[in-house]
Amino acid sequence: MPETAGRLDLPEAGEWKRVSPRYVVVEIVGTVLFGLALCAAASALWLVADVQWAPYLLAAIIVITAVTVAFEPRRVRAIGYQLRQDDLLFRRGIMFTRFVSVPYGRMQLVDITRGPIARRLGLADLKFVTAAASSGVLIPGLTEADAESLRDALVELAESRRAGL
Template sequence: MKSREKCVPDPAERMDLSDVGEWKRVSPRYVVVETAGTIVFGLVLTGAATALWLLADAQWALYAMVAIVVITAATVAFEPRRVRAIGYQLREDDLIFRRGIMFTRFVSVPYGRMQLVDITRGPIARWLGLADLKFVTAAASSGVLIPGLAEADAESLRDRLVELAESRRAGL
């Protein structure tokens, strides 16, 4: 039983990604995209709460409206920090993606498992010259989206990932 215990790495060692190299970050302009989306969502919810308050004379809708405004303002205040927490890194055998402040999520996508690498551009992101890079693997839960990349960076990263994926699947 002792030999089995030696083979299993300590969980702290598995998640220690401090020495894997330098993380590449998304464009700082991506804050504008996230902030615009948050404000539009907050305005829609505030409008709905205002309509309920004025038309249906629902007093609770006034409190909901105030809560929506406060939550939207707090979310907008944290957007720059949240965007700075998004990063990715190309390693020898896989791509690591991370996001999140309080609850950090790390996803490792092996190059040989990538089936689709796609670039999407929303209207605000296109106006700012940004794009999102999405990769899909055979496992539905492991789809990764790297948002807010400069268009040229997204296209070169897509080409590099497709090249790596094809060579790993071919066993080269």
């Protein structure tokens, strides 16, 4: 039996840092606006094009939007990250949990973005880009101060790890 000392043991990985609780507002506003746009389209089908099944579509959109809004606080609480010795570990998801490990030496770009609602709430998103195009990681809902300090720390770690290659 091979030794599993190098295995990623996620339940005992350490303390997870969570995103700001204010990020729930950003997600709820986005979900509601998207639901309203879909409701407007379904209403136009019903009133303008006289599509007979459009009221059922409208009701389904309202129910799905309401259920999504109800789950947003739990979904936001499931987002977290850890700064470990050699990498940054990121997780998200309730039913289908996704764990992504980004080695510091592989980070090529650390970017901060702020949407209009997040900016108003003092939040920012931190995005990491690595050499692999599909491995971009986005940590949403960080406070602006946390995002900037985390960006600076990650850039410093990435430069020191790349120098050691």
